[in-house]
Amino acid sequence: MIDFYYWPTPNGHKISIALEEMELEYAVKPINILTGEQHTPEFIAISPNNRVPAIVDHDGPDGNPHAVFESGAILLYLAQKYDKFWPADPVEQSLVTQWLFFQCANVGPMFGQCGYFNGYAAERIEHGINRYCGETKRLYGLIDRRLGEHEYLAGEKYSLADMATFPWMIEKQQKFHGIDVTEFPNVQRWLAAINSRPGAQRGLQVMAKDLKIGNPTEEAREAFFGRN
CATH class of the missing domain: 1.20.1050.10 (Glutathione S-transferase Yfyf (Class Pi); Chain A, domain 2)
Structure with missing residues (x-):
């Protein structure tokens, strides 16, 4: 099982699309970046740059849980592990x-x-x-x-x-x-x-109702852009 730490952003969609295209089993773990959930110590332990998306593969190398952050790295990890959308040539x-x-x-x-x-x-x-x-x-x-x-x-x-x-x-x-x-x-x-x-x-439909574009509140702007 893959825990998928996610909010419906373009980078988040990269991984939700890949998980669906590869037909992998996953559980969505919402991280509301508009209320600052990306800044919690628990999430930073998984994603040191406090950005979504991230995953924890509970069947990682040697059967141990393995966390991966950065969307490009996640795509490569999934493709190479499951040999899907990864060409042989x-x-x-x-x-x-x-x-x-x-x-x-x-x-x-x-x-x-x-x-x-x-x-x-x-x-x-x-x-x-x-x-x-x-x-x-x-x-x-x-x-x-x-x-x-x-x-x-x-x-x-x-x-x-x-x-x-x-x-x-x-x-x-x-x-x-x-x-x-x-x-x-x-x-x-x-x-x-x-x-x-x-x-x-x-x-694209994973948590689509939560996608917000433009006109953020001051609280959302502070949570998303204002933290050190």
């Missing part, structure tokens, strides 16, 4: 890893900062909006070019890289980031293909 493995790391190093941080300055910041800061939302649009263009050459990000097969990137580019996130997706037809095609997957849809 070393070149394909490398491509999946490259595009997964691309998401973790570029899409997540840049899109996240765009969302902060465009929707969560207490005051409007034009430089932040221009910097990060401009970079978000540039990354959309890069991804669109890649998807003009290949069916999926890592090649012709759906992979961890797609599971990781997709939640950051769904319709709710496009609106939040000020993106007109019609400018990116290859992204549109790719989004439609993943949206048609039952596992992806099930993953």
Whole structure:
């Protein structure tokens, strides 16, 4: 059994989608990041950077419980342990890893900062909006070019890289980031293909009613952004 420490954020959705796509048994352990539950000592013992998602695999290496934090690391752990969505070919493995790391190093941080300055910041800061939302649009263009050459990000097969990137580019996130997706037809095609997957849809529905975008209360802003 896998304990899944989660809140319905794009990074959280990466793992809920993977768990559903891999058809693994898991128990959701909600961590309400809007009320500060990510700052408890109990959660920090599992996720030292006090961020969701995280997992505890109760059947980890040598049969012992094993905690994993960081969404990209969780994806790799699950894929390699259960041999699902992990290609046997070393070149394909490398491509999946490259595009997964691309998401973790570029899409997540840049899109996240765009969302902060465009929707969560207490005051409007034009430089932040221009910097990060401009970079978000540039990354959309890069991804669109890649998807003009290949069916999926890592090649012709759906992979961890797609599971990781997709939640950051769904319709709710496009609106939040000020993106007109019609400018990116290859992204549109790719989004439609993943949206048609039952596992992806099930993953997006985990605690979907709790997803909040924009206009946070002062208490939620302090819990989410204000702690040292």
